[in-house]
Amino acid sequence: MTDVGIDRLRDMRIDRLHASNSGGPASRQAYRALRDAIIATELEPGQRLSENELAERLAVSRTPIREALIRLRDDRFVQIVPQLGTFVTRISTAAVEDAQFIRESLECAAVRLAATRAQDGDLAALAGLVRRQAEVVGHGDYGRFAVLDDEFHAGLCELAGRPVAWEVAQRVKGHLNRVRRLSLPQPHYLDEMVAEHREVLEALERRDPDAAETTLRHHLRMVLSALPAIRAQHPDYFQDEERG
Amino acid sequence: MTDVGIDRLRDMRIDRLHASNSGGPASRQAYRALRDAIIATELEPGQRLSENELAERLAVSRTPIREALIRLRDDRFVQIVPQLGTFVTRISTAAVEDAQFIRESLECAAVRLAATRAQDGDLAALAGLVRRQAEVVGHGDYGRFAVLDDEFHAGLCELAGRPVAWEVAQRVKGHLNRVRRLSLPQPHYLDEMVAEHREVLEALERRDPDAAETTLRHHLRMVLSALPAIRAQHPDYFQDEERG
DNA sequence: GGCCAGGCGCTGGTATGTAAGTATGCAGCG
DNA sequence: CGCTGCATACTTACATACCAGCGCCTGGCC
Numbered sequence: 001m002t003d004v005g006i007d008r009l010r011d012m013r014i015d016r017l018h019a020s021n022s023g024g025p026a027s028r029q030a031y032r033a034l035r036d037a038i039i040a041t042e043l044e045p046g047q048r049l050s051e052n053e054l055a056e057r058l059a060v061s062r063t064p065i066r067e068a069l070i071r072l073r074d075d076r077f078v079q080i081v082p083q084l085g086t087f088v089t090r091i092s093t094a095a096v097e098d099a100q101f102i103r104e105s106l107e108c109a110a111v112r113l114a115a116t117r118a119q120d121g122d123l124a125a126l127a128g129l130v131r132r133q134a135e136v137v138g139h140g141d142y143g144r145f146a147v148l149d150d151e152f153h154a155g156l157c158e159l160a161g162r163p164v165a166w167e168v169a170q171r172v173k174g175h176l177n178r179v180r181r182l183s184l185p186q187p188h189y190l191d192e193m194v195a196e197h198r199e200v201l202e203a204l205e206r207r208d209p210d211a212a213e214t215t216l217r218h219h220l221r222m223v224l225s226a227l228p229a230i231r232a233q234h235p236d237y238f239q240d241e242e243r244g
Numbered sequence: 245m246t247d248v249g250i251d252r253l254r255d256m257r258i259d260r261l262h263a264s265n266s267g268g269p270a271s272r273q274a275y276r277a278l279r280d281a282i283i284a285t286e287l288e289p290g291q292r293l294s295e296n297e298l299a300e301r302l303a304v305s306r307t308p309i310r311e312a313l314i315r316l317r318d319d320r321f322v323q324i325v326p327q328l329g330t331f332v333t334r335i336s337t338a339a340v341e342d343a344q345f346i347r348e349s350l351e352c353a354a355v356r357l358a359a360t361r362a363q364d365g366d367l368a369a370l371a372g373l374v375r376r377q378a379e380v381v382g383h384g385d386y387g388r389f390a391v392l393d394d395e396f397h398a399g400l401c402e403l404a405g406r407p408v409a410w411e412v413a414q415r416v417k418g419h420l421n422r423v424r425r426l427s428l429p430q431p432h433y434l435d436e437m438v439a440e441h442r443e444v445l446e447a448l449e450r451r452d453p454d455a456a457e458t459t460l461r462h463h464l465r466m467v468l469s470a471l472p473a474i475r476a477q478h479p480d481y482f483q484d485e486e487r488g
Numbered sequence: 489g490g491c492c493a494g495g496c497g498c499t500g501g502t503a504t505g506t507a508a509g510t511a512t513g514c515a516g517c518g
Numbered sequence: 519c520g521c522t523g524c525a526t527a528c529t530t531a532c533a534t535a536c537c538a539g540c541g542c543c544t545g546g547c548c
Contacts, residue, residue, distance in 0.1 A: 023314065024326065024501045051530070061503045066530090070267065070311055074318065082268060083509040083530055098408040105353035105409070106346065164342040165349070168412070268531045295500070305533045310500085327499050327539045 023067055026060045030068035033058060038077050038088055039178045045090040045237040049078065075171055090239035096179055096227060099172040104220050106165040107153060108213045111200065113160035115209040122159050123205055129155060130197045137190040145190055152197055156216075159204075176223050182234060183226040192222070267311055270304045274312035277302065282321050282332055283422045289334040289481040293322065319415055334483035340423055340471060343416040348464050350409040351397060352457045355444065357404035359453040366403050367449055373399060374441045381434040389434055396441055400460075403448075420467050426478060427470040436466070 023031070034054070037043045051069070055062045069086055072078045076095060080086045089095070129152050136144040150170070157166035196219040203212035231238050267275070278298070281287045295313070299306045313330055316322045320339060324330045333339070373396050380388040394414070401410035440463040447456035475482050 023324075026502070048529095050528090052528095062530095063502055063504090067311070067314055070314060071318065074315065080267075080530075081510095083528095084511085085529055098406065101353070101406050101409065102350065102412060105349045109345070109349035109352075162342065162345050165345065168346060270532070294498090296498095306500095307532055307534090311531095324500075326501070328541080329499060 024064065027064035027067045030054075030058055030060060030064045031071050034068055034072060035075070035077060035174060038072070039174050040181055041178065041237070043088050045088050045239075047088045049086045049088065051086070075174065077174065091175075091179065091231075091237050092239045093227065093231070094240070096175050096224070099175040100220070100224055102172045103169040103176070104217060106169050107156060107220065108217055110157045110160035110162050110165045111204070111212045111216045112209040113162065114156055115204050115207055115212045117161060118159045118204050118207075122155075123201065126152065126155050126159070126201055126204070130194065130201055133194045133197060137194055140190075142190065145193075149193065149197075156200075179227060179230055180223055182230045182237070193219070196222075268308065271308040271311045274298075274302055274304060274308045275315050278312055278316060279319070279321060279418060282316070283418050284425055285422060285481070287332050289332050289483075291332045293330045293332065295330065319418065321418065335419075335423065335475075335481050336483045337471065337475070338484070340419050340468070343419040344464070344468055346416050347413040347420070348461060350413050351400060351464065352461055354401045354404035354406050354409045355448070355456045355460045356453040357406065358400055359448050359451055359456045361405060362403045362448055362451075366399075367445065370396065370399050370403070370445055370448070374438065374445055377438045377441060381438055384434075386434070389437075393437065393441075400444075423471060423474055424467055426474045426481070437463075440466075 034043070043049070049069075051062045051065050055065045058065065069078055069080060073080050077089055078086050079089055129148060133145060133148045133152070136148065153169070154163070154166045157163050157169070196215065199215045200212055200219065203215055278287070287293070293313075295306050295309050299309045302309065313322055313324060317324050321333055322330050323333055373392060377389060377392045377396070380392065397413070398407070398410045401407050401413070440459065443459045444456055444463065447459055
């Protein structure tokens, strides 16, 4: 039986495969490039995308572009209308709130678990992360903070033993980031974020699930507060009109 | 500007598009067929799939098959290893627990919302659903119950105003269903399910979020209880070995 | 008999071609 | 002048062709 040889080999490569993840290099690269461009609103909400044009611009054929667009459709970043075109989704208040709901539900559940399972060593690592966040914020390095912010939230899920929670949260988080990119970075915004991270961390150190959850929930909801202002500023980016 | 005409039309068709959802008919059909076959273990865990063979069997070309496999990979139902093959994922205890975690987190958060937002009319509809469940269970109609079960849980998310919660839950739920299909249906299992649905419903009628959440959480965890027995029965279907 | 090397057949990844459908813009008519 | 109908130029969905990489098998060597 030839399959057993294949099976054994496959099992050995799962990690490598899992790490490098999905699709070929071209397909993966196209996905990331398009996703980033959409979140950065370099591709504007409502804009029509052409497979041919994208293929030409990224110097690949239409196939990997197509596969990337399929994933983006599943992520609700584009709408594909057969025989008509592919469009960057307009920002929908409902979609943003949906993303918020999913992220909040998963991360809050995870942080509760983390509060009961966390080892001191893990918490020390998180504490180091928060310290580095304070540093980069001191230099006003917004981009670097975004990376460390993701690492913090990923770390929470890791501590809970549910890294998958972060994977799912990260996929929907794009919708929140697109909104956040549109809001002018408030001066004290970053300091506040770091302070709240510290608060969550302290709750974990006290092994207090309720406090950890409450604090994290409040922390996650800060993003949403800017939503109405952004909608007023970029009405053409939104698919739902203002409520009278 | 030509885009505005397109835009207007597109907006009008969003509902249709959204309802009929993603990809062309061939692609969608392939996805559903493969997914169902995997969950029913007609395609066995660990089995190697060939794009060519699948294309031939479903009488389509490789393209829609590929698109279906991409979605299935994102769902973690297959692993695609370049230049080697595509394999039905073995059941992993961790993956099942991940799916359970996600579903539980989302649905429990949703049911809390539902408890505060639900209108009497909505609850009456749910009550009707539970009654119909009791009927079909009386006839031992497992398949019909599965449909009504999904409708109940979808209804909970709908009541919460977060239908997206059910969409995400449903995607990961496949992993739980694959396990459930392997377990022999226990005689009183279905009655118990219906009774628990009724309990959740009563908690909602009392507008009691805590009770609703607690009951639902217990309800959702019933599936997991059969996991060890199934792993003992089908060790070759699992990717992780038994713990000594 | 055991072992190593190279051809072979398969895989998925990518590129390109074909088909079907849609909005647009113009031409011709009322 | 306004409206209707068709030719056209796009779009995506699907089919096909080609490519690089890998495991396996077999033939030859030690």
